[in-house]
Amino acid sequence: MRSHKAFAAAVAALALLGVFGSSVAQAQTEEHLKPFRLYLGAFFPSDGDTSDRIGGTQFSWGASYDFPNKKPSPGTAAIYFDGMWASDDLYHSPLNGNQEIKFHYLGIGPEYRFYPSKKKGAETMEPQKNRFYLGGGFGVYYISALITDHSGYYVSTIDDSWKIGGKAFLGFEFGQSFLVEGDYTWPGASKAEGWNARVGFIF
Numbered sequence: 001m002r003s004h005k006a007f008a009a010a011v012a013a014l015a016l017l018g019v020f021g022s023s024v025a026q027a028q029t030e031e032h033l034k035p036f037r038l039y040l041g042a043f044f045p046s047d048g049d050t051s052d053r054i055g056g057t058q059f060s061w062g063a064s065y066d067f068p069n070k071k072p073s074p075g076t077a078a079i080y081f082d083g084m085w086a087s088d089d090l091y092h093s094p095l096n097g098n099q100e101i102k103f104h105y106l107g108i109g110p111e112y113r114f115y116p117s118k119k120k121g122a123e124t125m126e127p128q129k130n131r132f133y134l135g136g137g138f139g140v141y142y143i144s145a146l147i148t149d150h151s152g153y154y155v156s157t158i159d160d161s162w163k164i165g166g167k168a169f170l171g172f173e174f175g176q177s178f179l180v181e182g183d184y185t186w187p188g189a190s191k192a193e194g195w196n197a198r199v200g201f202i203f
Contacts, residue, residue: 034176034202035066041198043084046184047191054086054103060196064111074118080137082107082167082185084196099155102146105187107165109139131173138166141187163188167196177202 043060045051062082069076085104113135145158165188171181179200186193 035068036203037064037066037078037179037200038203039063039082039181039198039200041196043086043185043194043196045192045194047193050103050191050194053101058084058086060084060198062198074116075112075114075135077110077112080107080109080111080139082196098150100148100150100152101158102148103144103158103192105141105143105192107139107141107167107185107187109137109166111135111137111167113171129175132170133173134170136166136168138164141165143187143189143192145192159189159192165189171200173202 039060039062041060043058044056045054045058060083062080064078064080066076066078083104083106087100087102087104113133115131115133117131141163143159143161143163145160147155147158149155165186167183167185169181169183171179173179179202181196181198181200183196183198184193185196
């Protein structure tokens with residue numbers, strides 16, 4: 001039931017991302033010819049107890065869509081969709097022996113990237129080949145943390161709710177097709193906070 005709820009949340013978020021994309025598809029500028037970004041990387045929990053239970057490194061991913069700038073600007077606004085999934089990691093319960101914890105979060109919201117090397121109001125705002133950026137975002141996050149037995153049967157719920165959270169990030173773009181980015185995400189629960197290190201593809 002909860003996995004269906006998480007899947008529905010992901011589908012709804014992706015649908016919203018698509019609506020935003022299609023609504024401004026006709027307003028692209030030269031720099032806006034590649035408004036989509038796909039991120040793949042690793043999540044590192046900052047909380048020691050969380051790291052002990054799900055492991056120190058987990059798979060994370062995300063996507064974003066850039067809104068077109070109506071006039072020259074040193075920054076870009078976008079909508080982001082982030083996720084992290086940790087599953088089937090064993091930990092020992094004193095009362096019930098070996099169990100598994102399934103933990104993930106899904107987040108969606110607006111973000112803003114600022115490019116320090118980009119001069120506001122310049123006559124030409126052609127994108128540079130390589131450039132540094134920093135920024136942040138905030139949004140709603142769905143957090144799910146469930147305990148199951150070794151056979152995968154549900155035992156109990158640690159968390160299953162929507163929260164307000166955000167992230168701060170910095171990155172570097174290599175041309176107009178590839179990037180690396182690091183961020184600190186706080187999805188509304190201290191036990192779920194952590195660092196992301198990811199590579200991105202611009203298209």
